[in-house]
Structures are given as C-alpha cells and as structure tokens.
Amino acid sequence: MVITATFYLALSAILFVIGVVGVLTRRNVIVIMMSVELMLNAGNLAFITFARELNDMTGHVFVFMVMAVAAAEAAVGLAIVLAMFKNRETIDIDQIASLKG
Amino acid sequence: MEAILFMTFAAVAIGGAIGMVISRQAVTSAVNLIVVMFALAALFAMQDAHLIAALQVLVYAGAIMVLFLFVIMLLNVREKEGRATTRNSTWQIVAILGLTPVITPVMAFFSVADVAHAPEAPADFGTTAGVGKILYTSYLLPFEVASVLLLAALVGAVILTKTKLR
Numbered sequence: 001m002v003i004t005a006t007f008y009l010a011l012s013a014i015l016f017v018i019g020v021v022g023v024l025t026r027r028n029v030i031v032i033m034m035s036v037e038l039m040l041n042a043g044n045l046a047f048i049t050f051a052r053e054l055n056d057m058t059g060h061v062f063v064f065m066v067m068a069v070a071a072a073e074a075a076v077g078l079a080i081v082l083a084m085f086k087n088r089e090t091i092d093i094d095q096i097a098s099l100k101g
Numbered sequence: 102m103e104a105i106l107f108m109t110f111a112a113v114a115i116g117g118a119i120g121m122v123i124s125r126q127a128v129t130s131a132v133n134l135i136v137v138m139f140a141l142a143a144l145f146a147m148q149d150a151h152l153i154a155a156l157q158v159l160v161y162a163g164a165i166m167v168l169f170l171f172v173i174m175l176l177n178v179r180e181k182e183g184r185a186t187t188r189n190s191t192w193q194i195v196a197i198l199g200l201t202p203v204i205t206p207v208m209a210f211f212s213v214a215d216v217a218h219a220p221e222a223p224a225d226f227g228t229t230a231g232v233g234k235i236l237y238t239s240y241l242l243p244f245e246v247a248s249v250l251l252l253a254a255l256v257g258a259v260i261l262t263k264t265k266l267r
Contacts, residue, residue, distance in 0.1 A: 001104045008144065011111045015118055015137075017200045022122040025193050030173055031121075031130050037165065038118055038134060041141055044153075052148040055222060060232045061240045063153050067160050068247040072254035074165045078172045079261035085176055 008049040016042035029081050029091045033074065040070050106147060114140040123193050127173045131166060138162040149227040 015038060022035030044063045051059025085091055117136035124130050138161045146154035225231035236244055 003103050003107045007107060007111075008148070011114065011144075014115055014201050018115070018118040018122055018197055021193055021196045021200065025196070026122070028127055030127050030169065030176075034121060034130055034134050034169060037161070038121065038137065041138065041161070044157075045141060045144065048145050048148050048150045048153060051150065051227075052222065055226065057226065057232055057235055058240075060150055060153055060227060061236055061243075063150075064156070064232070064236065065243060065247055067156060068251060071160060071165055072250055074168055075254050075258045076261070078168060079258040081172065082175070083261050091176060 005049050005053045009046060012042045012045040012049065015039075015045070027092050027094055029084075029093055029096075030078075032093070033077050033081075037070060037074070040066055103147065107144070110140045110143045110147075113137075114144070119194070119197065122197075128170070131169050131173060134169075135162050135166050138166065149222045151227050152229045152232045153227065 019035045019039035019042060022038065023032050026032055026035065044066055047059040047063050047066070051057060081091060084096065088096060090096065114137050117133045117140065121130045121133040121137065124133060138157060142154045142157040142162070145157055223231075225234075
C-alpha cells in the first residue's frame with residue numbers, strides 16, 4: 001500500500017473532529033484548551049502535508065507561526081484560568097456563566 | 102515500510118486523542134495529548150519536515166504541555182465531571198464517528214494531484230538551513246511580529262496572575 005497525501009489529510013481531519021468533540025462535550029476549561037491545541041496540531045499536519053506535496057517550505061513557516069501563537073495562547077489562557085479559579089473556586093464552564101444574557 | 106510506520110503513528114495519534122477526550126482526569130488527558138504530540142512529530146519527520154518535528158517535541162510536548170500540567174497540579178481540583186460517565190463517553194465516541202465521515206471527504210477533495218508519491222524533495226527541504234533561509238528573508242517581518250506577540254503574552258500572563266493589582 002502506498003501512503004499518499006490523502007492519508008495524512010484524512011488523519012488531520014479525524015484529529016480535528018476529535019478536538020471539536022472535546023471542546024463541545026467537556027466542561028473542564030483546561031481540557032477544552034487542550035482540545036484546542038489538538039485542533040491546532042491537526043491544522044499543522046495539513047500544512048506540513050501540503051508543503052511536502054507542493055515542495056514549498058512556506059507551509060513550514062506557517063507551522064512555525066502557529067506554534068508561536070499557540071504558546072502565547074496557552075500562556076494567557078492558563079493565566080486567565082488561574083485568575084478565574086482564584087475568584088470563583090471553579091474551572092467548570094457551566095459554573096462560569098456571569099456573562100450569559 | 103512507510104505504510105507500516107504511518108499506520109502505527111496514526112493509530113497512536115488517534116488513540117491518544119480519543120483517550121484525551123474521554124478520560125475523566127485532567128492529568129490523564131494531558132499525558133494522552135503528549136503522546137499525540139510525539140506521534141505527530143514522527144509523522145512530520147516522515148514528511149521531511151525535520152525542523153518542525155524537532156520543534157514539535159521541544160515546544161509542544163516540552164514547553165506547552167508542561168505548562169498545562171503545572172496548572173492542573175497547581176489548581177488540584179477534584180474533577181467535578183463525575184457525570185462524564187460511560188454514557189457520556191459513549192456519546193463522545195458516537196459524535197466522533199458521526200462527524201468524521203462528514204469532514205474527511207472534504208479534506209480528501211482538496212488534496213492536490215493525488216499522485217502515488219510526492220515529488221522528490223530537494224536536499225535542504227525542511228532542514229533548519231532551508232526553513233531558516235526563507236524565514237529570515239521572505240518572512241522576516243512576521244517573524245519579528247511574532248516576537249512582539251510573545252512579549253505581549255508574557256507581560257499579560259504576569260499581570261493576570263498577580264495577586265494584587267494596584
């Protein structure tokens with residue numbers, strides 16, 4: 001069996017779907033953020049696959065930028081979770097609904 | 102050989118991802134996600150993205166996931182997700198199985214010419230030298246802006262977690 005780009009893209013799609021389901025079904029903020037990281041990684045896999053397919057290293061630069069943004073997002077997001085936990089004593093998103101209309 | 106490697110790492114990645122979503126403990130989720138990161142690093146290396154594979158291990162598995170684990174252990178909340186019972190994880194798996202056939206053909210449709218083998222990569226494809234050359238020439242400005250973004254995130258994280266704001 002020959003592994004083509006389609007295999008990698010299918011794997012990327014499957015991982016992305018698993019991340020979406022994680023975001024939609026989990027109630028723990030930290031696990032939701034980890035699911036978002038999984039979705040970013042699925043996107044990275046698609047970038048790398050297309051970069052290889054087209055012999056163009058621009059995709060690698062994109063992945064590099066995604067990693068930098070993901071690091072910033074994780075740092076700020078976890079700081080927000082910490083600040084929220086200090087005030088509300090919970091990280092369950094069902095309990096944190098003060099902005100709900 | 103490539104098929105065996107791909108299938109192995111793909112199975113590890115999917116298994117780890119599902120384990121992350123359905124496990125009740127946040128620490129178990131984090132460790133499962135680290136496994137996924139390593140499998141993805143291997144898949145990157147299989148596609149000649151050597152620099153990105155190394156960065157994946159260093160930045161994602163090394164730095165970001167350690168940050169997550171620190172926060173999980175710092176908060177030390179008993180999971181109130183007791184209702185994430187078997188019934189809930191059954192629904193999660195059903196949702197994954199239901200959504201995957203919707204998205205996968207869309208991705209496959211956009212696959213370029215689905216040739217048997219991708220064309221032979223040039224010698225410096227995906228190496229530090231190759232990626233660094235275009236990163237520091239064509240994409241110098243985005244690279245510098247990324248450093249500003251990281252500085253802003255750093256300052257923001259420090260300010261947010263300060264105990265007393267004056």
